[in-house]
Amino acid sequence: MRNELLALNYWPLIGIPVVVLGFAMRFNPLLVVTVAGLITGWAVGMDAVTLLETFGEKFLSSRQLASFLLILPVIALLERHGLRERAKGWIATIKSATTARILSLYFVVREASAALGLLSLGGHAQTVRPLLAPMAEAAAINAYGPLPKPIRDKIAAHAAACDNVAMFFGEDIFIAFGAVLLMDAFLKENGIAGVEPLHIGLWAIPTAIAALIIHLFRLSRLEASIRRDIALWQANDAPTQQGAEA
Amino acid sequence: MSLISIDDIYLLIGLVVAILVILTLRDKQHPKRLTTALFWGLFGSLFLFGDLAVNTLGAKQAHQIAGTMVIGIALLAGMGRVSLGNYQETSPAEKTASAERLGNKLFLPALLIPLLTVAATLLLAGVSFGEVLLLDPKHQTLAALALACGVALLVGWRLTGDNPLKAVAGSRRLVDSIGWAAILPQMLAMLGGVFVVAQTGDSIKALVSLFVDPNNRFGLVVIYCMGMALFTMIMGNTFAAFPVMTAGIALPFLIEGQGASPAPLMAIGMYSGYCGTLMTPMAANFNIVPAALLDLDDKYQVIKVQIPTALALLTTNIFLMFFIVFD
Numbered sequence: 001m002r003n004e005l006l007a008l009n010y011w012p013l014i015g016i017p018v019v020v021l022g023f024a025m026r027f028n029p030l031l032v033v034t035v036a037g038l039i040t041g042w043a044v045g046m047d048a049v050t051l052l053e054t055f056g057e058k059f060l061s062s063r064q065l066a067s068f069l070l071i072l073p074v075i076a077l078l079e080r081h082g083l084r085e086r087a088k089g090w091i092a093t094i095k096s097a098t099t100a101r102i103l104s105l106y107f108v109v110r111e112a113s114a115a116l117g118l119l120s121l122g123g124h125a126q127t128v129r130p131l132l133a134p135m136a137e138a139a140a141i142n143a144y145g146p147l148p149k150p151i152r153d154k155i156a157a158h159a160a161a162c163d164n165v166a167m168f169f170g171e172d173i174f175i176a177f178g179a180v181l182l183m184d185a186f187l188k189e190n191g192i193a194g195v196e197p198l199h200i201g202l203w204a205i206p207t208a209i210a211a212l213i214i215h216l217f218r219l220s221r222l223e224a225s226i227r228r229d230i231a232l233w234q235a236n237d238a239p240t241q242q243g244a245e246a
Numbered sequence: 247m248s249l250i251s252i253d254d255i256y257l258l259i260g261l262v263v264a265i266l267v268i269l270t271l272r273d274k275q276h277p278k279r280l281t282t283a284l285f286w287g288l289f290g291s292l293f294l295f296g297d298l299a300v301n302t303l304g305a306k307q308a309h310q311i312a313g314t315m316v317i318g319i320a321l322l323a324g325m326g327r328v329s330l331g332n333y334q335e336t337s338p339a340e341k342t343a344s345a346e347r348l349g350n351k352l353f354l355p356a357l358l359i360p361l362l363t364v365a366a367t368l369l370l371a372g373v374s375f376g377e378v379l380l381l382d383p384k385h386q387t388l389a390a391l392a393l394a395c396g397v398a399l400l401v402g403w404r405l406t407g408d409n410p411l412k413a414v415a416g417s418r419r420l421v422d423s424i425g426w427a428a429i430l431p432q433m434l435a436m437l438g439g440v441f442v443v444a445q446t447g448d449s450i451k452a453l454v455s456l457f458v459d460p461n462n463r464f465g466l467v468v469i470y471c472m473g474m475a476l477f478t479m480i481m482g483n484t485f486a487a488f489p490v491m492t493a494g495i496a497l498p499f500l501i502e503g504q505g506a507s508p509a510p511l512m513a514i515g516m517y518s519g520y521c522g523t524l525m526t527p528m529a530a531n532f533n534i535v536p537a538a539l540l541d542l543d544d545k546y547q548v549i550k551v552q553i554p555t556a557l558a559l560l561t562t563n564i565f566l567m568f569f570i571v572f573d
Contacts, residue, residue: 008449008452008453008456009449009452010449010453011444011449012441012444012445012446012448012449013446013449013450013453015437015440015441015444015446016446016480019437019480019528020480023527023528027324028320028323028324028326028426029426029427029430029433029527029528029530030319030320030323030324030426030429030430030433031320031321031323031324033320033430033433033434033436033437034316034317034320034324034433034436036437037436037437037440040437040440040441040444040446041440041443041444043444044443044444044445046440046443046444049310050443051313051440052309052310052313052314052317053306053309053310053313054309054313054436054439054440054443055309055312055313055316055317055436055439055440056308056309056310056311056312056313056314056315056316057305057309057312057313057439058432058435058436058438058439058440059292059312059313059316059432059433059435059436060292060296060300060308060309060312061435062431062432062435062436063256063259063292063293063296063432064252064255064385064388065431065432065435065531066259066293066428066429066432067255067259067388067391067392068428068531068535069259069262069263069421069428070255070258070259070262070391070392070395071359071391071395072417072420072421073262073395073399073410073413073414073416073417074355074356074359074395074398074399074402074413075356075417075420076413076414076416076417076419076420077355077399077402077403077406077408077412077413077416078352078355078356078402078406079341079416080335080336080341080344080406080408080412080416081336081341081344081345081348081352081405081406081408082340082341082342082343082344082345082346082348082352083345083352083353083356084341085338085341085342085345086345086348086349086350086352086353087353089345089346090350118364119387120360120363120364120367120387120390120391121360121361121364122360123360124532124535124536124539124540125539126356126359126360127356127360128536128539128540129536129539129540130356131353131356133540149543150543153540153542153543153544153547154547154551156540156541156542157537157540157542157547157548157550157551158551159540160536160537160540160548160551161524161548161551161552161555163536164523164524164532164533164536164548164552165524165552165555168520168523168524169517169520169559172513172516172517178485179484179485179516182485182488183488183512183513183516186488186489186492186493186512187508187512190493190497192501192508195508195509196509199509199510200509200512200513201513202509202513203509203510203512203513203514203570204513204514204516204517206514206566206570207513207514207517207559207562207563207566210559210562210563210566211555211559214555214558214559214562215555218554218555
């Protein structure tokens with residue numbers, strides 16, 4: 001074992017500690033990742049021109065990752081005209097709406113639709129910021145009055161988390177989704193026959209159900225946690241005259 | 247040929263970014279006006295001129311130029327030369343008044359984006375005018391999204407009277423507050439590319455195999471699941487971790503060594519990676535971008551909220567895998 005440890009070529013691994021260290025030292029992540037790429041390339045003896053070429057090629061071929069920039073103008077336009085205010089006002093008319101219920105309902109719909117392959121039905125730019133987060137906040141404001149920023153942030157962060165968890169653990173059930181196809185291709189490449197994409201999708205169901213149970217359980221406790229936070233805030237540093245910004 | 251091709255979508259993104267750059271340059275009170283404009287200008291020109299450069303200069307030279315520009319982008323961000331500017335916003339009173347006037351009609355364009363994207367993906371795939379397809383067959387969802395955003399913008403224009411240019415101008419504050427996080431996923435794809443060339447996967451495989459006891463089934467399952475989560479946290483992407491960890495641990499030790507069933511092993515292994523995605527700032531588009539979009543004071547708050555669910559699910563996955571894959 002000792003000899004094998006010494007014989008192993010560690011140079012290709014150098015990028016990993018660079019990423020971890022750079023992040024721990026709070027350098028800008030763009031810089032950290034670029035430096036990790038440069039050091040890795042240099043450590044394995046790539047020449048500078050090839051390295052630049054790899055950088056440019058990969059950056060250009062992953063441009064579709066920036067497509068959410070197209071959604072923002074529409075959302076910004078609607079927000080200039082009171083979309084978030086309208087979302088809050090609408091929730092105020094529904095007396096039974098609570099933060100936990102709104103988030104739970106969204107979670108179930110999001111996970112179920114993702115399992116059917118309808119991934120675009122949610123998203124942070126198109127649904128969480130303009131609709132879900134303001135509605136979840138408004139439900140808490142209806143119940144408790146104006147809220148301080150930390151509590152509003154907590155509710156908004158939960159709204160974002162709902163979208164992520166529900167989408168991640170729903171999408172793999174859908175057999176045409178990229179992850180399932182990637183696994184299928186990997187198996188075929190490595191000479192393992194007789195596995196259908198359907199099987200892979202099927203075996204995603206137990207984890208998907210576990211995600212549903214775990215996250216809905218956490219959301220069911222969110223309401224009490226918000227109530228506790230508000231009581232604490234009112235006891236300590238709630239402004240007496242001018243209310244917090246709603 | 248397709249009417250809405252991926253190249254058109256890149257041009258559209260480039261155009262939006264170009265308008266933002268012009269507005270940044272005209273923002274005279276902007277504390278870092280020129281460098282912020284340069285940052286987004288470099289980024290936007292990769293969308294506007296990327297394909298043109300590949301076609302005229304050849305792939306090799308175009309990629310070298312693009313790579314140099316990417317390093318410029320990283321340097322500008324790394325030296326803190328990119329910041330927020332000043333924005334003309336409507337007052338809360340104006341917003342409330344407008345919300346009352348327009349009522350629930352305001353929801354329409356917002357709901358059109360997800361609904362039209364899904365409808366167009368499902369219904370318009372394969373629709374063509376003569377030889378020309380409407381949506382790029384390789385990027386249907388993306389083409390559908392671009393189409394949906396276009397329609398929603400027109401409906402929003404008609405509804406509010408504010409034209410698309412004003413809409414893009416309004417999005418500048420959102421784009422600026424997202425800042426570098428908007429570019430991180432592409433940078434990580436770039437790092438992944440270098441790792442592939444450097445054969446980092448083989449080294450990880452060799453390293454892991456030194457520390458694995460090939461007879462301890464539970465230990466192997468724990469190492470595979472945790473390895474997927476940890477490597478995903480570093481790479482920001484489960485798809486980058488999956489081939490490395492699966493070829494390094496799952497294939498030789500679990501499938502070949504212990505006769506594990508491949509389908510559930512892959513499925514649960516991939517999901518263990520997703521648990522890592524929930525816990526890392528490297529998965530910027532899921533964890534950091536929303537924190538900026540939602541104006542959270544703590545940009546790690548979404549991750550903090552997700553950690554309990556992620557850890558509970560990782561534990562669940564380990565036990566599920568252990569009890570399911572060996573039968």
